[in-house]
Amino acid sequence: MADSDIAPLAPREPAAPAGAEVLVIVAHPELEQSRANSRLLRAARELQQASAPGRIEVRDLYAIYPDYVIDVPAEQALLAAARLIVWQQPIHWYGMTPLLKLWVDEVLSFGWAYGPGGTALRGKDLWLVASTGGPEDSYRPDSYNRYFFDAFLPPYEQTAALCGLRFLPPSMLHGAHKAAEAEIAAHARTYVERLRSYPAWPEIAEAGECVDCEVPLTARPLENLAEEAA
Amino acid sequence: MEHSGWLTGSLVYLAAAVLAVPVARFLGLGSIIGYLGAGILIGPFALGLVSDPQEILHFAEFGVVLMLFLVGLELDPDRLWSLRKPIFGWGSVQLFGSAALIAVVAVAFGVEWRLGVVAAFGLALSSTAIALGVLAERNLMSTTSGDGILSVSLLQDIAAIPILALLPFLAGEHGQGGGWLGAAKAVGMIALIVLGGRLLLRPALRWIAKSDTPEIFTAAALLLVVATASLMNAVGLSMALGAFLAGVLLAESEFRRELETDIEPFKGLLLGLFFIAVGMSIDFSVVMKSPWLIAGVVAGFLAIKAAVLWFIARTMPIPLPERPVFLILLAQGGEFGFVVFQTAAQAGVITAPVSSLLVAAVAISMLLTPLMLVAAGRWWIPLLAGLNKPRLSEIDEQQHARVIIAGSGRYGQIVGRLLFANGITPTILDHDAEQVEALRKFGWRAFYGDATRLDLMRTAGGAEAQLLVIAIDDVEQSVELVKMAKENFPALTIVARARNVQHYYELFELGVEFIERETFDSAIMSARTALEHLGWQPHQARNLAMRFRRHNVAQLRQMAPHRKDEARLIAAARQGRQQLEELFALERQQAAERQARAGWSREPATTDRS
Numbered sequence: 146m147a148d149s150d151i152a153p154l155a156p157r158e159p160a161a162p163a164g165a166e167v168l169v170i171v172a173h174p175e176l177e178q179s180r181a182n183s184r185l186l187r188a189a190r191e192l193q194q195a196s197a198p199g200r201i202e203v204r205d206l207y208a209i210y211p212d213y214v215i216d217v218p219a220e221q222a223l224l225a226a227a228r229l230i231v232w233q234q235p236i237h238w239y240g241m242t243p244l245l246k247l248w249v250d251e252v253l254s255f256g257w258a259y260g261p262g263g264t265a266l267r268g269k270d271l272w273l274v275a276s277t278g279g280p281e282d283s284y285r286p287d288s289y290n291r292y293f294f295d296a297f298l299p300p301y302e303q304t305a306a307l308c309g310l311r312f313l314p315p316s317m318l319h320g321a322h323k324a325a326e327a328e329i330a331a332h333a334r335t336y337v338e339r340l341r342s343y344p345a346w347p348e349i350a351e352a353g354e355c356v357d358c359e360v361p362l363t364a365r366p367l368e369n370l371a372e373e374a375a
Numbered sequence: 376m377e378h379s380g381w382l383t384g385s386l387v388y389l390a391a392a393v394l395a396v397p398v399a400r401f402l403g404l405g406s407i408i409g410y411l412g413a414g415i416l417i418g419p420f421a422l423g424l425v426s427d428p429q430e431i432l433h434f435a436e437f438g439v440v441l442m443l444f445l446v447g448l449e450l451d452p453d454r455l456w457s458l459r460k461p462i463f464g465w466g467s468v469q470l471f472g473s474a475a476l477i478a479v480v481a482v483a484f485g486v487e488w489r490l491g492v493v494a495a496f497g498l499a500l501s502s503t504a505i506a507l508g509v510l511a512e513r514n515l516m517s518t519t520s521g522d523g524i525l526s527v528s529l530l531q532d533i534a535a536i537p538i539l540a541l542l543p544f545l546a547g548e549h550g551q552g553g554g555w556l557g558a559a560k561a562v563g564m565i566a567l568i569v570l571g572g573r574l575l576l577r578p579a580l581r582w583i584a585k586s587d588t589p590e591i592f593t594a595a596a597l598l599l600v601v602a603t604a605s606l607m608n609a610v611g612l613s614m615a616l617g618a619f620l621a622g623v624l625l626a627e628s629e630f631r632r633e634l635e636t637d638i639e640p641f642k643g644l645l646l647g648l649f650f651i652a653v654g655m656s657i658d659f660s661v662v663m664k665s666p667w668l669i670a671g672v673v674a675g676f677l678a679i680k681a682a683v684l685w686f687i688a689r690t691m692p693i694p695l696p697e698r699p700v701f702l703i704l705l706a707q708g709g710e711f712g713f714v715v716f717q718t719a720a721q722a723g724v725i726t727a728p729v730s731s732l733l734v735a736a737v738a739i740s741m742l743l744t745p746l747m748l749v750a751a752g753r754w755w756i757p758l759l760a761g762l763n764k765p766r767l768s769e770i771d772e773q774q775h776a777r778v779i780i781a782g783s784g785r786y787g788q789i790v791g792r793l794l795f796a797n798g799i800t801p802t803i804l805d806h807d808a809e810q811v812e813a814l815r816k817f818g819w820r821a822f823y824g825d826a827t828r829l830d831l832m833r834t835a836g837g838a839e840a841q842l843l844v845i846a847i848d849d850v851e852q853s854v855e856l857v858k859m860a861k862e863n864f865p866a867l868t869i870v871a872r873a874r875n876v877q878h879y880y881e882l883f884e885l886g887v888e889f890i891e892r893e894t895f896d897s898a899i900m901s902a903r904t905a906l907e908h909l910g911w912q913p914h915q916a917r918n919l920a921m922r923f924r925r926h927n928v929a930q931l932r933q934m935a936p937h938r939k940d941e942a943r944l945i946a947a948a949r950q951g952r953q954q955l956e957e958l959f960a961l962e963r964q965q966a967a968e969r970q971a972r973a974g975w976s977r978e979p980a981t982t983d984r985s
Contacts (some may be wrong), residue, residue, distance in 0.1 A: 214921040 158339055164226020165202035167340055171233045172206045172245035181276045181321040181329050182235055188333040189233070201340060202227075206244050207255045213247060220252040225265055229343050230310070232301075235321070239297045249304060250285040269311035270344070272316070273301055274336060280320035294319070314348055387424045391417050392647050402854055406512070408745040414654020428655035432713070435652045436614075437604070438645025439504045439710065441638055443532070443615040444505055444600045446525070447622020448631055449516065455623055458526050462525055465523065465687050466530025469705065469754065471487070472683045473499040493719045494733055496538050498676040501739050502709035503528045503615065504646060509704055509748065520697035524704055532616045535711045539611075542715070543722045554901040560610040568603060568617060572624030587659050593637040594642050600638070653710065657738040661731045672736045673743070677876040680706040684769075690757050696760040699751040707744040708737030709723055719866060770822035776802040780844040781826035783810055783819075786872050786893060787846030791819065801844070802835050827855045829863055837864045845871040851876045857885045919959065926955050 169189050173182045189203045202223065202333065210216075234242050256263050257303065277284075277294070284294040298315065305312035316339070318324065318332050339346065391413035399409030414746055418426040425431070450458075478495035482488055482729040500930040506524050515521045576599070583595045600618050607617030625634060662669055681702050685814065688698045713734055720730035748866045778794060778801035794801050803821040805811050814821035826847065837843070843860055847853050854873065870889040873879035882890050899920050906916035928953040 212921060214918070214925060216925070 151200045162202055162223070164223055165199050166227060167201040167229045167231065167343055168223055168227035169201065169203040169204060169231040169233060170245070170248070171204065172242045173233075173235055174207055174242055174244065174246070176205070176207065180233065181318050181324065181332065182233065184329050184333045185250065185274065185336050188337045189340060196341075200294040206248060211243065212359050213244060215248055215251050217251050217254070221257060221265065222311075223236055223368075224252065224269075227268045227269065229272060230266075231272045231274055231340070236274075236275050236297070240300060248370070253304070253308060264309065269310055270349075271305045271310040271314050271341075272302075272313045273298075274316045275300065276318040278320070278322045280323070295337075337348070384425065385648055387684055388648060391651065391717070394795060396647070406647075407508060407650055408742075411598065411648030411654040411742050411745070413702065414651035415650070415657060417655075418655030418657070420657070420659035425655060428652050431648065432656060433577055435645055435649035438642055438647070438649045440604050440614045440618045441600060441642035442507055442646060444603075444622040445635060445638060446641055446661060447619040447624075448626050448635055449622070450525075450753075451626040452623055458522060458529075461522060461526035461691075462530050466527045466534075468536055469527045469680075469683060470531060470688075473680045476679045476683065480679060490725050490729065492714065492870075493542065493545065493927050496710040497710055497715035497719070497733060499680065500531050500535065500709040500711045500715070501528065501680075501705045502744070503532065503709055504649060504710060505707065505741060505744055506704040508646060509700070509745075513700075514725065515697075515700065518697055519691070520688075520693050520701040523691060523693055523701055527926065529704055529726070531711065532613050532619070532707070535613055535715075538715060539718055542719050542724060545722070545724045552710055556665060557611060561612050564606055564610045564612060565620065568606065568620050569624065573881065574622055576621075576625060577628050577630075580625075580628070584630070584633075592633065596634050596637045597641065621789055625933065631858040634694075649710070653738055653741055656734065657742070658731045658735050658883030661728070661735050662739075664733070669739065671737055672732070673739050676708070676736070677706045677740060677743075677812060694898050696756050699755045699759065700748065703744055703747045703751060707740040709741070712737040767826040770834050773834055774802040774822075776800060776820065776836055776837060776841045777840055778802070778844060779804065779832075779835050779840050781805075782845065782848055782872075783807075783821060784846065784848055786848070787844065788814075790844050790846055790870075795819070802840070803833065804835055827852055827859060829859055832859065832864070839868060840864075843867045843869050845869060847872075848874065849875050850881075853878070854881050854885070857882060857887055861886060876931070877938075882936055883935050889948035895927075896924075923955065926951070 156328075171182070171186050173179055173186075173190070176183050176186070186203065186205060189201070191204050192199045204223070232241075232245060234245055237243075240246070253259065257267050257332065279290055281294070282288060283290045284292060294317065301315075302312045304310075316336065318329070321329075324344070326330075392410060395413035395416065396406045396409035399412060400406055413426075415421055418428060419426055425829060460549035474492075474495040476490075476495075478491045481494060486494070506528055510516050510521050512526060516525070556839065580592075582597065583592055586592075599621060603617040603621040604614035608614050609741040624633060684702045684705050685698070688701050693701055716725070716730045716733045716737075719725045720727055723922075725733075726760055776797055776799075780791050780801045780803045783791065783803045783805040787805075791801055791803060800820050803811075803814060803819055804824050805814075805821060806823070806825050810825050811821045811823045822835065824835070826832060826835075826845075837860065843864075845853050847854055847856070853874075857871065860869060868889070869887045871882050871887045871891075873882055873890050873892045876892065879890050879892055902923075903916045903920040906919065907913050911919070930948070934944055934947050
């Protein structure tokens with residue numbers, strides 16, 4: 146039960162860690178039930194321990210904020226220091242887990258991450274590492290999930306775009322419930338390899354510096370319109 | 376002459392009380408002994424500063440009347456009604472049982488039967504003044520023994536009237552008032568007081584209160600008691616009983632607290648005077664003449680009454696540790712006994728020397744009562760309390776649970792229950808055997824023992840457990856336990872309850888990482904509720920409360936190094952509070968601006984935009 150990937154008892158007040166180049170945000174509400182995500186988290190932690198300080202920081206959101214009270218300044222400081230932001234999560238109801246969504250709501254704030262003066266994240270990379278319970282072939286028009294999985298990605302892509310983040314091609318593990326041990330192990334190895342080698346990824350070389358960072362005004366929320374109009 | 380007599384009298388009584396009572400209290404003897412001692416000291420048989428104790432006694436009896444008024448105020452009609460069985464049941468058992476036994480024993484010792492009966496009824500009465508005074512002083516009014524004592528005292532007050540009325544018959548004469556007429560008058564008067572109290576008292580008090588003159592309200596309160604007492608007196612009923620009735624009638628009124636505070640000082644002083652008078656009235660010349668006889672009478676009637684009372688206490692039942700107080704307070708003789716003996720002597724049923732002998736016996740029993748209470752408190756009650764407790768041996772079987780909880784009070788129980796509900800059975804240590812016994816009945820693994828003892832903690836599994844939850848409420852013991860555990864079981868993680876901030880810091884300095892202040896979170900929950908009721912959205916109130924909590928805890932930790940530097944602590948606390956207030960104010964302002972800017976206010980937004 147007390148698996149090592151469950152964060153050991155830590156003081157309730159998160160001590161703000163020093164920033165790191167690669168910031169891994171893990172948001173899984175039931176890690177003790179998880180096979181894939183717990184494996185990935187453990188692997189990322191091991192990498193953090195083996196890496197030089199300031200290279201990678203792994204944060205298990207549900208362990209740090211079990212009461213859903215997010216320390217916004219601390220989170221923003223970490224984001225500001227990072228070059229790559231990783232969201233590692235299981236897909237729940239075709240989207241983010243609730244604490245990750247709350248984290249987005251509160252940390253990516255108006256005037257900081259977007260809107261006037263909101264340039265803190267500009268030019269950084271965002272990488273979604275997600276798992277789904279259903280197998281890949283359930284994400285088809287003729288199966289019970291009715292859409293190809295790509296249809297559920299726009300909210301992520303647009304969140305990144307609004308903040309000027311470059312949305313790197315997500316890493317998906319479908320059918321995590323039934324995935325073979327070997328498959329999960331291979332997935333974890335690739336994950337760690339990616340975290341280690343960032344930013345030397347082939348797709349980054351292909352993508353160029355920043356994919357269309359400019360957000361058209363019409364994508365801004367209501368208050369901006371009001372302001373522009375005034 | 377008259378004038379200076381009054382002055383000297385006040386001087387003597389006040390000085391005696393002011394000197395003797397603090398000394399008695401300082402010696403741990405209680406104020407009643409102080410008053411009695413002061414009375415003996417200034418009375419005719421020691422310094423002889425005052426010569427007429429009887430007159431003072433009559434005057435001071437009004438203190439008893441006031442006291443019963445106050446007792447009545449505390450007792451609304453419903454509660455009195457619920458006491459009807461103990462009053463007439465147990466009260467009668469006490470009075471008639473004790474009187475019959477005393478009379479039988481007296482006659483067996485060759486006392487003439489009429490004298491025996493008079494003595495029996497006089498001695499069977501108990502001192503309401505001392506009994507209720509002690510109950511109030513020790514805050515025992517609402518205990519089982521308190522109810523018992525009050526019930527018996529009330530019955531005695533009721534019964535004293537027929538006893539006094541019947542005394543003349545023993546002398547073979549007829550009573551002054553015709554029996555039936557007297558009874559009718561008495562019933563009529565009680566009905567008058569009850570009805571008048573119901574219908575007139577409250578409007579009258581309201582009208583007086585409206586005048587907004589505090590001393591007139593006090594005067595009205597005193598007048599009320601004096602008037603009821605004299606009405607009762609006029610038909611030959613107990614003044615105290617009348618005052619008690621008036622009190623009960625006003626118990627539910629809005630003036631209860633005010634009446635209490637107004638009457639209280641008068642009652643206190645007059646009762647003090649009353650006890651002084653009792654002390655003065657002990658006729659030591661009688662005592663000197665036949666010391667053994669008096670000792671025998673005192674010991675005899677105390678023993679007989681105690682036996683009857685023990686029977687009552689067992690049958691009622693009164694909890695074991697409360698019985699000594701019940702026994703001692705009701706076994707003593709009472710001030711009403713004085714009146715009985717005097718009346719009997721006047722009626723010629725007993726002779727004057729016998730009367731003073733009995734009065735002396737009663738007074739001595741009243742003097743002994745507070746002393747016996749002190750002795751019982753020191754030796755007898757702890758013994759009974761010990762008997763009442765289940766005897767448990769200390770933990771002696773090696774335990775292997777993952778969690779040890781020290782202390783199973785309200786705090787430890789909640790911790791334990793949540794763990795228990797999640798399949799973890801903690802080992803619980805508590806030094807209260809009764810508590811351990813109770814927890815075991817619910818299937819807990821609870822053991823008796825002092826958690827600060829290394830050997831017991833070893834047996835409880837300190838060396839292999841993961842967690843030690845310290846939930847004991849004694850600060851010193853909690854700190855001691857932490858030291859012991861840190862030294863001997865370094866691998867053990869400690870989760871501790873802090874009684875207050877200083878305790879928190881002590882634990883923190885000893886290296887305890889997980890500390891919760893015991894009232895902090897409940898206070899925050901209340902604040903949250905308050906915000907909600909002031910119009911904040913529940914979820915917003917929750918957010919603010921949780922952030923306040925985090926801020927507060929962080930600040931507490933930050934200030935830990937300066938905890939002995941009070942000035943710095945205060946400055947830091949003030950600064951921290953200011954920071955949070957400013958932050959919240961800024962957020963409110965931003966939210967308001969955003970709302971205004973976006974036209975998101977609750978008013979229809981369309982009017983703003985074309």
